[in-house]
Amino acid sequence: MNSAPGRVPDGPEPDLERVWLGVASEVWRRRPGPCERLAARALRSPGLARALLTTPSLLLPWLVASVLVFALGAVASVGTGQPVVALAAPALAAVAVAYAYGPGLDPAWELSRSMAVSDRSVLLARVLAVFALDAALGLLASAVSGAAAAVAFGWLAPMTAVSALALAVATTARSPNAGAAAGMGAWAIAVLSGQSATGRVAEAVTGSAFVLPCLALAAGCSVVVLVMTRTPKGLS
Amino acid sequence: MNVEINDLTRRFGRTRAVDGVDLRTGPGVLGLLGPNGAGKTSLLRMIATVIPPSSGTLRLLERDPGAAGPRREIRRRLGYLPQDLGYYPGFTVVDFVEYFALLKEVPPARVPAAVAAAVERVGLGDKAKSKLRTLSGGMLRRAGIAQAIVNDPELLLFDEPTAGLDPEQRVEFRTLLRDLGTRATVVVSTHLVEDVGAACGEVVLMHQGRIAFQGTPEQLTARGEGHGTGDAPLERGYSAVLAEARS
Structure with a gap:
């Protein structure tokens, strides 16, 4: 039915509220960046991807600081001939892993625990991402500093162990600070005990004797994390 | 019933924050009243699946939150506003x-x-x-x-939702609560008696982890007739029930 120009056509009134909500949803819509889209595809969960990108130890200031520390480590390694990167990487990773998720760190931690995307999934996704990033930065810094392959890869096992220890303590004590302190403390003890036994500061990252105990510690700590983050049986 | 609670207890060390609570509720707005430390927040956190009960049974939206699949489904249909x-x-x-x-x-x-x-x-x-x-x-x-x-x-849990709201916003929020309660089960923990009087169809008053009163706001008001202290009738009912529970 045609209507005269300037005349409001007959018929039901438009639902202005609904129209406005349609406009608002388009105007306010957030466009996820490439990293978030990639993570959502990889994790098959947009919620988990968004949670991953809010990881405190993956935010830009932390990333810049990590890159700087590894770069300085590479420069120091070249200058002094000591495997500074290899010695720094496990401690850095332990702190980053401990600060990935938890009460006091994640502002809405209490709320997150009532979400369909479980906090355990968030924790594991964040920890794996942080660990992978620190491992990649460490490998890059080792390659740049021209470290021998044995040294370059020698820190991966200790890094896994102290990161797992930091995470286990952080989840058990519900304190990222405790986790970071445990990880760094354990690594300092390992380095100093290696040095006192052999006289070489790099013993902890070059001696093969450390590899198996490190992997055993990592496995044990992973079990602790899985136990501590399980849903209690008494929930029902 | 969207919330079915039987003999629910939650202990923190030697303290029983929630002590043998039984509660069943369907769609509507339920006000959870009580003084500080009465166990309101602990009860709400258990219903929000944030903390597990120490003993007792809990069924939400006709599902068992103890199993991973149902719990995830409950959480998809849950809204929770924590105190902090x-x-x-x-x-x-x-x-x-x-x-x-x-x-x-x-x-x-x-x-x-x-x-x-x-x-x-x-x-x-x-x-x-x-x-x-x-x-x-x-x-x-x-x-x-x-x-x-x-x-x-379908299940909404608000812990002190009107804290920080000005009087006009509180009135608007109560209207929102009533609207939400027509389709969902809304549990509101508060220590503001007037919020309950204005928005809730059912009231639960907790004292030392137990339910001291359960009924309508009118029934709570009736408990205060000739007893209790307070400026409003519902406040007098509240204080009368608490005085009885303490004696």
Whole structure:
């Protein structure tokens, strides 16, 4: 039915509220960046991807600081001939892993625990991402500093162990600070005990004797994390 | 029944925060009253599946939250506003509400419309793109309410929702509560008796982890006739029941 120009056509009134909500949803819509889209595809969960990108130890200031520390480590390694990167990487990773998720760190931690995307999934996704990033930065810094392959890869096992220890303590004590302190403390003890036994500061990252105990510690700590983050049986 | 609780207990060390509570409720608004330390927040956190009970049984939306699959389904249909709502200072209101919509597994295609509806519903449309760190306490509380309702939940849990709201906002919130209660089960923990009188169809009064009274606001008011202290009839009923529980 045609209507005269300037005349409001007959018929039901438009639902202005609904129209406005349609406009608002388009105007306010957030466009996820490439990293978030990639993570959502990889994790098959947009919620988990968004949670991953809010990881405190993956935010830009932390990333810049990590890159700087590894770069300085590479420069120091070249200058002094000591495997500074290899010695720094496990401690850095332990702190980053401990600060990935938890009460006091994640502002809405209490709320997150009532979400369909479980906090355990968030924790594991964040920890794996942080660990992978620190491992990649460490490998890059080792390659740049021209470290021998044995040294370059020698820190991966200790890094896994102290990161797992930091995470286990952080989840058990519900304190990222405790986790970071445990990880760094354990690594300092390992380095100093290696040095006192052999006289070489790099013993902890070059001696093969450390590899198996490190992997055993990592496995044990992973079990602790899985136990501590399980849903209690008494929930029902 | 959307909430079925039998002999529910929660202990923290040697303290029984919730002590043998039985409660069944369906759609409508249920007010959870009680003095500080009565166990309201602990009960609410158990219903929100944040903490497990020490003993007793809990069924939510006719599902067992103890099993992973049903628990996930409950959480998709749950809205929760904790007493201490943490927020991400760098997030805008829309970012914040959208974040929790995604964590509640609202289908991604529906998220923008759901976020817009929730933000408008709490009256934060003009602040939608404002950073949370720039908002007042009352506005932050409303952003928290928006995230709670973004998934159109069947079970809504509010812990002190009117804290920080000005009188006008509180009146608006009570209207929202009544509206939400027509379709969902809404449990509101508060120590403001007037909120309960204005918005709730049922009242539970807790004292030392136990239920001291359960009934309608009118029944609570009747308990105060000729007894109790307080300015309003419902307050007199509240204080009369508490005095009886303490004696």
